[in-house]
Amino acid sequence: MEETIKISGLSKSYAGRKVIENLCISVAAGEVYGLLGANGAGKSTTIECILGTRKADSGTVRILGLNPEKNRKQLFEQVGVQFQESNYPDKIKVRELCEETACLYRQPSDYGELLQKFGLADKKDALVSELSGGQKQKLFIVLALIPNPKVVFLDELTTGLDTKARRGVWKSLQELKEQGLTIFLSSHFMDEVEILCDRIGILKDGGFVFEGAVQEAVAISPYEKLEDAYLWFTKEEESGDE
Amino acid sequence: MNKFFTMLKTELRLSFRGMDMIIFALCMPVAVTVIWGAVYGNKPAFSGAEYSFLEQSFGALSTIAVCAGGVMGLPLLIADYRNKKILKRYKVTPTSPSFLLAVWVAIYVIYSLLSLLLVFGMLSLFFGCRFSGSLGNFLWAYLLVMLSMFSIGLMVGGIAPDLKTASVIASILYFPMLIFSGATLPYEVMPRTLQRAADFLPLTQGIKLLKAASLGFPLEAVWNSVAIMSAFLIICGGIAVRFFRWE
Structure with missing residues (x-):
């Protein structure tokens, strides 16, 4: 299978404290990969080091075969x-923010359609600052989809969304996945991860305590549900530390 | 190009909504023009001069907006966008720092040109001023003054570590230049020692250049002002582009 995201040996430390250490991740085209872990486990740092908004101490990152630092413009046309x-x-108003984003890409999606899909069509002329937390979250997912991307990175996808809105977002992402979109997301919600993700990586203290298919994670653990399995993976290490 | 105008349109709207530049770059030059008009009327620049005091001041008045936009508006906008992590979001798009810098510069070019028209319109309609210089020379000089002042702002906005520092530096640059370069207090009425100190401010040199161009003096007389402004443009502009930071 074609590798869309290929990360090897990614490490980053702040002030001598290792936040992530020697991470290797590989995501195939059309796959949905979920990065899990407690707050402070290094999820956002990982995503930022992959995207090049933070400089990793070591490691290589290739997305669609491109280096996010050296081929920034070419890469982010498609991401x-x-x-x-x-x-x-x-x-700034919703419409204006969408316009400003769309104009940066060669072949952007129709943001009107995306707003419609995410239930924000009637908010076009509202100020972004006046949107509720959930609406803002959905707007920023829309912005991530405006490039008509081959890959999207979604950090804490549905944090702040109500149940109905989360279902809506999942449905839209599943449709996009069927069209071949590769998705890299981080999440705290195991129900979401079970529905969306093909493979997951569970981060703890900057390293993976599990990496593989969702079913595998459940199978290895003594539990039936991913949430229990997740807690089992993250706790086991904790007791080992002490 | 379309992308440039789409961005510019929105950014300009946001700037109008913010109001600060309407006040400092459009209302303020008008107010100072009215005050100088009330004080000097149609008095000659000095006894026996062929041009009036206000005619000689046109160049100075036309730089109030340049100063506000260049060393206040521009650096604060960039520092604010960096502080709000808007630049970080731009980093994960196919856009380049020079494109963004060009859009932001264009906003303040528009304010400056609007204020130029306002000041010129008021001076000629209400105070009987006539423009006796070369329009071409004046516009070239104005362009040079704008770009060099803006490059100072780009540099400050580009390298200031945070919004707070940017606003302190912007104030340190803005207020002395606004007052002592001759933009709001006529250079010609300053005591000689103050004039000498004021000569160190880049805007003072810009105003001398504009004054010469608007009165039709030979530009050879102000070649050193041209050189100083060009040096600012190249050095500060270069630093701004070289050391631009998204975060």
């Missing part, structure tokens, strides 16, 4: 990103 925190200028 959409939603960061954990939403960043936008004061007093």
Whole structure:
């Protein structure tokens, strides 16, 4: 299978403290990969080092065969990103933010359709700052999809969304997956991960305590559900530490 | 090009919504023009001069907006966008720093040109001023002054570590230049020692250049001002592009 994301030996430390160490991840085209782990386990750092918004201490990253630092412009023509925190200028409206984003790409998707799909069509003329937390979250997923990307990175995909909105987002992402989109996401919600992800990596103290298919994770653990398996993977190590 | 105008349109709208530049780059030059008009009327620049005090001041008044946009608006905008991590989001798009810098510079070019028209319109309609210089020379000089002042702002916005520092540096540059370069207090009425100190401010040199161009003096007389402004443009602009940081 074609490798869309290929990461090897990725390490990063802040002030001498290792945040991630020697991570290797490989994601095939059309696959959905979920990065799991507690707050502070290094999920966002991993995503940022992959994207080049943070400089890794060591390791190589290739996305669609390109180096995110050296081939930045070429790569991000085909990659959409939603960061954990939403960043936008004061007093900008939803439509304006979408326009500004769309104009940067050669063949952007129709943002009107995307807003419709994510239930934001009636918010086009609202100020972004006036949207609710969930609406903002959905807007930033829309922005990540505007490039008409081959790969999207979604950091904490549905944090802040209500149940119905989460279901809606999952449905839209599953449709995009069927069309061949490769998705790299981080999440705290195991129900979401079970529905969306083909493979997962569970981070703890900067390293993987598990990496592989969702079913495998459940099979290795003594439990039936991913949530229990996840806790088992992350706890086991903890007791080992002490 | 389409991408440039789409960005510019939105950024300009945001800037209008913010109001600060409307006040400092459009209202302020108009207000100072009215005050100088009220004070100097149609008095000659000095006894026996062929041009009036206000005619000689046109260049100075037209730089108030350049100063506001260049060393206040521009660096604060960039520092704010970096602080809000908007630049970080741009880093994961196919856009380049020079494209973004060009859009932001264009915003303040528009403010400057609008204020130029406003000041010129008021001086000629209400105070009987006539433009006796070469329009071509004046516009070239204006372009040079704009770009060199803006490059100072780009440099400050580009290298300031955070919004707080950027705003401190912007204030240190803005207020002395606004007052002592001759933009709001006529250079010609300053005592000689103050004039000598003011000569160190880049905007003072810019105003001398514009004054010469607007009154039709030979530009050879102000070649050193041209050289100083060009040096600022090249050095500060170079530093801004070289040391641009997304985060």
